[in-house]
Amino acid sequence: MTVQAQIETNLTAELAPVLLEVLNESFMHNVPADSETHFKVTLVSEKFNALRRVRRHQMVYSLLTDLLEGPVHALALHLYTPAEWDEVSEAPASPNCHGGDKR
Numbered sequence: 001m002t003v004q005a006q007i008e009t010n011l012t013a014e015l016a017p018v019l020l021e022v023l024n025e026s027f028m029h030n031v032p033a034d035s036e037t038h039f040k041v042t043l044v045s046e047k048f049n050a051l052r053r054v055r056r057h058q059m060v061y062s063l064l065t066d067l068l069e070g071p072v073h074a075l076a077l078h079l080y081t082p083a084e085w086d087e088v089s090e091a092p093a094s095p096n097c098h099g100g101d102k103r
Contacts, residue, residue, distance in 0.1 A: 003036035003071050010063045011043060018082050019044040021091075025076075029097045037073040042091040048081045 001009070007022050021042040026035040041060070048056050056079040061068065068075065078091035 003067060004039065006067060007039060007041065007064060007072075010067075011041070011060065014063050015043065015045045015047050015059070017043050017045045019085065025094055028094065029074075031073075036071055039072060039074070040076040040078070040091070040094055042078045042080075044080045044082055044085040046082060048079055053079065 004022050004024050008020060011017065011020060011022075019042065021040075023040040024036055024038070025040050026038045029035075029038050031037050043060070047059075051059070057077055060077055060079065064072070064075070076094060080088065
């Protein structure tokens with residue numbers, strides 16, 4: 001199973017997302033081809049209702065602990081309640097990599 005699929009499986013099982021998008025953004029960074037090290041996660045869940053943003057991030061980190069200790073180097077999290085998502089309807093764009101040349 002790919003790292004991306006593991007992220008999707010772990011988050012879906014525990015958070016019952018209304019919307020889940022996991023993007024492998026490793027190609028945007030100075031890593032070998034076909035790496036799975038940098039991800040952007042956009043997740044909308046009722047389970048985030050009444051939780052502050054820090055607690056939402058903590059929940060996601062706890063579900064992905066093994067991956068964060070291993071192959072995942074960077075994880076951009078965009079976590080919303082359904083009401084918040086109705087207001088924004090898209091996650092912010094990822095910034096360009098500043099970690100070195102991509103040659």
